[in-house]
Amino acid sequence: MSYMERTYYGVLVVTIACFGWYFVDVFTGVDIATADIGEFTSRIWIMFGIYIVLVIVTAVATHFADSGADDEFDERDSQIDMYAERICSYFQAGALLGILALVMYQFSSFVIAHVVLGAIVLTTVLGLGVRLYLYRRGV
Amino acid sequence: MVKPTAITNNIRTLRFMADEMTQADLAEEVGLTRQTIIAIEQGRYSPSLEAAFKIAQALNTGLDDVFQYSPKAPGK
Numbered sequence: 001m002s003y004m005e006r007t008y009y010g011v012l013v014v015t016i017a018c019f020g021w022y023f024v025d026v027f028t029g030v031d032i033a034t035a036d037i038g039e040f041t042s043r044i045w046i047m048f049g050i051y052i053v054l055v056i057v058t059a060v061a062t063h064f065a066d067s068g069a070d071d072e073f074d075e076r077d078s079q080i081d082m083y084a085e086r087i088c089s090y091f092q093a094g095a096l097l098g099i100l101a102l103v104m105y106q107f108s109s110f111v112i113a114h115v116v117l118g119a120i121v122l123t124t125v126l127g128l129g130v131r132l133y134l135y136r137r138g139v
Numbered sequence: 140m141v142k143p144t145a146i147t148n149n150i151r152t153l154r155f156m157a158d159e160m161t162q163a164d165l166a167e168e169v170g171l172t173r174q175t176i177i178a179i180e181q182g183r184y185s186p187s188l189e190a191a192f193k194i195a196q197a198l199n200t201g202l203d204d205v206f207q208y209s210p211k212a213p214g215k
Contacts, residue, residue: 002174076175076184135174138144138183 003062004077005135010058012128018051019121026114035110044117079139084130088123095119144185147207151180153198160198169193 026040099119102112154160162180166173171190178184179194186194195202 002172005174072172074171074175075187075190076171076178138178138181 002077002135004073005132006062006065007059008128008131008135010062011055012125012132014051014054014058015121015124015128018047018054019117022047023114023118023121032111033108035108037109037113040110040113044113076139080131080134083134083139084127087130088127091126092119092123095123143182145208145210146185147182147209148179148205149207150176150194150198150205153200153205157198165194165197168197 022043095115096119099112099115102115150165154162154165162176163173166176169176169190170193171186175184175186179186191202191206195205198205
C-alpha cells in the first residue's frame with residue numbers, strides 16, 4: 001500500500017470519527033426548530049482546528065509507519081485524484097443547489113450551516129472513498 | 140472488482156531477464172512508485188506514453204516488447 005493510500009485511509013477514519021461524533025452529539029441533544037447557530041460557532045471552529053491537527057498527525061504517522069515505502073506522488077496518483085475531484089465536483093454542485101433551496105425556503109441558520117457542514121464532510125468522505133476504490137480497482 | 144486495461148505487458152518477465160530487477164529498482168529508475176509498477180504489471184493501470192518509454196528503456200528493450208494492445212472488440 002502506498003503512502004498516499006495509507007494516508008487516505010487514515011484521513012477517512014479521522015473524518016468520520018471527528019465529524020460523525022459532532023453530528024451525533026448535536027442532533028441527539030438539540031431541538032432543531034429552536035436551535036441557535038450562534039451557540040455552536042466556537043465549537044465548530046474548534047472541531048475544524050482539531051480535525052486539521054489530526055489530519056497532519058495522520059499524514060506524519062503514516063509516513064513513519066513504513067519509512068521504507070514510497071512517499072512520492074506520481075502520475076497514477078494524479079489520475080486518481082483527477083477522477084475523484086470530478087466526482088466530488090458533481091456532488092458539490094448538487095449540494096449547492098440544495099443549500100440554495102434551503103435559503104430560498106427560509107430555513108433557519110442552524111439548519112443551513114449544518115447542511116453546509118454536512119456537504120463539506122460528505123464531499124471529503126466521497127473523495128477519499130473514490131480514491132481508495134480506484135487504487136484497488138485500477139484506473 | 141479489478142478493471143483490467145486493454146494494454147497487457149511483459150514487465151515481470153523482462154525484469155527477471157534484466158538481472159532480476161526488482162519492482163522497487165524499476166520504479167526508482169523510471170520515477171514512479173512501486174505501487175504504480177505493481178498496478179501496471181497487474182494490468183490495473185495503463186501508464187502514460189512517457190512512462191511506457193521510460194520502462195522500456197530501463198528494461199533495455201523496445202516498447203513493443205514490453206506492451207501489447209489487446210482491445211476486446213475491433214474498433215474499440
